[in-house]
Structure formats: structure tokens, C-alpha cells
Amino acid sequence: MTKWGIIGCGRIAHRFMQGLHEVAGTRLVSSWSRRPSTVNAFVEQYGGIACTSVEELLATDIDAVYIATLPDSHAAYSIAALKAGKHVLCEKPVTVNLPELERVLAVAKDCKLLFMEGMKPAFYPLYTRLKEHLIHDPIGPAGYVRAGSSVADVPADHPNFSHELVGGGLMQIGIYEAFLAIDWLGDLQDVQAMGRFGSTGIDMFTVFQTLHAGGYSQLYAGFDLHGKGDALIAGPLGHITIHKNWWNPARATIDYLDGRTIELSEPFTAGGLNYEIAHFCDLIKAHETESPIISHQMSRQMINLIDRARAEIGLKFPSEK
Template sequence: MVGAGNIARRFVTGLEHVDGAELTHVWSRRAEATQAFAEQHGLSACGSFEALLDADIDAVYIATAHPSHAEYSIAAMRKGKAVLCEKPAAISLPELESMLAVAREQRVLFMEAMKPPFYPLYRRLREHLAEDPIGTPNFVRAGCGVSNYGPGLPEFDLERVGGSLLDIGIYESFLAIDWLGAPRDVQAFGRLGGGVDVFASVNSVHEHGVAQWYCGLDLHGRGDALICAPHGNVTIDGPWWNPSTATVSYKDGRTVRLEAPFVGGGLNYETAHFCELLAQGQIESPVISHDMSRHMIDVVDRSRAALGL
């Protein structure tokens, strides 16, 4: 693992629920943090990133701030290591393309760590709609505001490519694309503060419909999601990106309540999927495909441009 911050700690907790996977080495730019993290979790603390890549490992999880994702991912893949990279995988579509080019060249597994589709509830919802459909979805509404961020954090720092769209909006972008298909057009309105987007409201047109979603760093939002189709609709209760309950409402009056609790904090489900792909010798996820990653960052790129970023 590269990184020893909050997301790294959550990853360790989740890995306890992934059979056949073991975390063995860690490195971060802060030597003291690396050593403390390694001692706490029984890992080998690497003195350099190069030492980490030279270790006897199969894959690297990138758990650093998103401006560094490309550098670490490319270096790991050029060493023949599979990469599970925290979202957003890249800070722009051109940067992502440079990462995917190396993945193709080296024929190694690369996957963006976008967790929602692997949760038990999300999978149960897909299974239920296959058995008792509501038709092809043509509208998605979602959003989240997290107002407990404070000044001085990376989310408010332009030099560290902060902002609500990359930090939160990438989730909403995924949801719209997952249910409505590839993006066709994007409009965005919002507020800037300190050079970053502190709030964005996005309308996106997709292959099969329209999405309306928002993300913010200076407000407290609900975090639920609505998916509408000709014969019914779905409400995923908030926080929809860590889903455990949903309601399917049919136009004939029927209502179906779905419940599926999760364990391990949730990162374990995407990690288990990644490990299965690695064991099978796959180089791309059919769920979070390279095209999915392209579409997600494309929507964010176009939204940021519309706000003048």
C-alpha cells in the first residue's frame, strides 16, 4: 500500500473480510507515519517507494491524495504490479489515458476503486430489477453535501486539486453513468471558493436519459439517490454510496423494501472483486471498466470547465 492516512486505515479494516488476500508492505512520504502504521498493523515499512515496488508483492493499492495517483500507478504498472487506485483515479481524462496506456502496454490489471457497485445492497437491487423490472431507467437524481471539511484541508486547496467535484462528485458521476450510459452533454453551475469548486449542480445527458446531481463542501446534503424508469422508481437511502437499504416503487402500487447490511466498512467488497480478477489473470474489471473510469472523469472535467476551473 502507498499511503498511511485515513483511507489506508479503512482499507486495512476491510481487508480482514477478504479471503486469500494479505497486506504485507506499506510506504508513504512521511517516514514516521509509515513506521507507526506498519507497527500498528504488523507490516513491513518500506524506506522508499522503489523499495515497495521491489518487494515480493502482486499488487499495489494507491491510497494517497489524488494528484499523485498517476505517478504512483504508472511506476507500479511498469514494474509489473497490478494496481487498485483510489478514486478519482486521475485528475483529468488526459492523465487517465496516460495511465491506461501503461496498463495496456504492460498487460497488468488496473482498476479504479469505485466501491458502490460491489456492496451487497447494490448487487441485490440489480438482481431484483432483473427479476421484477421497472424498465430502462431514464432519470437519475442524487447528491451529497459534506460541510464538516475545514479550511487548510486538501479539499479546499487549489494546488492539491481540491474541490467537491473530484472529491464527492465522482461518485454521482458513476451513478448516472451506471444507470444511464455514457455521457453526451454536461452543464454545471456552482460556487467557487479559494479557487476550488465548493458547490456544483450538474445536469448531464446520457445515452438513455438525464441525470441531475450536486456535490458540496459547504452544505449538509441528504445523500440519497433516485432512479426513475417507465414502470417504477428506486430510492437508495443515504448514504447511497455506502448503501444498505432501498425501496422499489412500481406504478401498479406495489412497493418492495430491500435490505442488505454490509461489513468491514465497505472497501472490502471492491477489494475482493479486484483480487478475484487478479487471481484469474484479468487486466480489466467488467464492472469498473476502463471506459467507466473514462466516462466518470470526463463528466467531472466538463463540469469543472463549465465552472471556470
């Protein structure tokens, strides 16, 4: 039995619980949120203990902590949980910047505990089936990735618009595109970006292109235009379309140079977080301290890409000034 504690009881925590219920051998033990009313309602719905502080939660009988707060607090809560002897699954983006991530990883190494960023697309059945299909019927090495999303109907009071809480297009949406580019094209070499700011000081729309060891990407993320949300991956023998929303992948089309078209369909269940939760629990049972899929180096590459794009457009957060 893997016993869990949750820090933060907002929307993503509810989705986490939807997934946790589908993973055998798991149980929610304790929860905490900055707002008492939120954690009380959460525990009433899902069970377990409503804690009044992070320290109280970390003192409960748990094996692992899921950090579901906003990015401004990810590093502090991750370090506190690791020092308390708990494995940590932390929502993306895992920290505000690369130096913060390095501090977290140093603590994880010292404590010999599992730490993983919750980058969900890598674990979806469609994504894994696509990778397996390409082993036997390849498009050749990927040389170009195009992806992005812009969501124009987010309420104005949403934390995504908060500069203090580390919102904005790059941090909230662009981190997914960073994963896709690095996963298919390899190590980052260069970044160019242009961004448009909103009244709260965050980037409302950013376009960024990147150079990798394997090729180029063109990416976008934002909150004031209505974007499509699909992804294109091109190689010399064909191209892949992961249909919207590509970060919750359920359907892909592979168009081959020889005229063939392959359709892949793998609907996901329970909101989709169940797959990364199951992977994380398997790693705990195997006494691993790092995921081979979302490795520490992958997390470094992703946040470094976002750091460099933010530097290009001049976006800093309060903790960096």
C-alpha cells in the same frame, strides 16, 4: 495468496485494511507514505514493512498495489507500479483528467497488468442485490437519476480544500455521482454545470446536470452546505430510492407504478471496501487485466464527465495550467 503494498497511509488506507482483513488469501507486505511518522504508525498497527520510498515499496515481494494518496499523484504512482510489474487498484478519482487516465491505461495495456479504479458502491451487497432484483421485477429502462451530497462539517485544514492536491466538490464527491449516472443511464452526451468557489480556489458547491444515451441526471456536490446524500433512479414502471449515504448503500426502496413497494436491506461489513478488494483479487487469479464492473471505459466516462463539468465552471488544477 495475494500480497499487497499500500502507497499512502491516510484515512482511506485504514479503511482498506479493515476490508483486507476480511478477504481470505490476502496479506499486507509493505507500506509507504510521504510522512515517515504516518507509515511507521500504520505498520505498527497492521504489520508488514515500512518503506522509505516508493521505489523501495515496489521492490518488495508484492503482487498488487493499492494507491491511497490524493488525486494529484494517482497517475504517477499508478504508472510506476505498473512498470514495476504490479497490479494496481487506485482510489477514485483515478486521475486528475482524461488525458492522464489515457496515459495510465496505455501503460497497463503494455504491461498486461490489471488496473482498476476503486469505485466502491458497485460492489456493495445492496447494490448488487438491487440490480439482481430488477432483472425479475423491473422498473423499465432508467431515464432519470438524481443524486448528490454536500458535507458541511469537514475541517478547514482537510486536503479536500487543497487546490494543489486536487480537492473540491466535483473531484471528491461528484465522481460518485458521475458513476451513478453513467451506470444507470449509459454513455455521456452533454454536461451543464454551475459552481461556487472558495478561498482556496476549489469548488465549494457545484450543481451539474447531464444528458446520457438513456436519459438525464441532476447532481450536486459540495462542502459548505448540508446535503442529504440519497439517490433517486426513475423508470417508466417505478422509481428507486437508495437511502443515504447512497455511496455506502445498505437500504433501498422500490416504488412501482402499480402501487407495490419493495424494501431491500443489505447491511455491509468491515467498512465496505472488502467487496471491491475481493473482486480485484478474483480478477488477478483469473489473469484478467480489466474489471467488467468498473471497466476502463467506465473510468473514462466518469473522469470525462468531471472534466466537462470543471470546464463549465472554469476549474483547473496546477498540473493543467
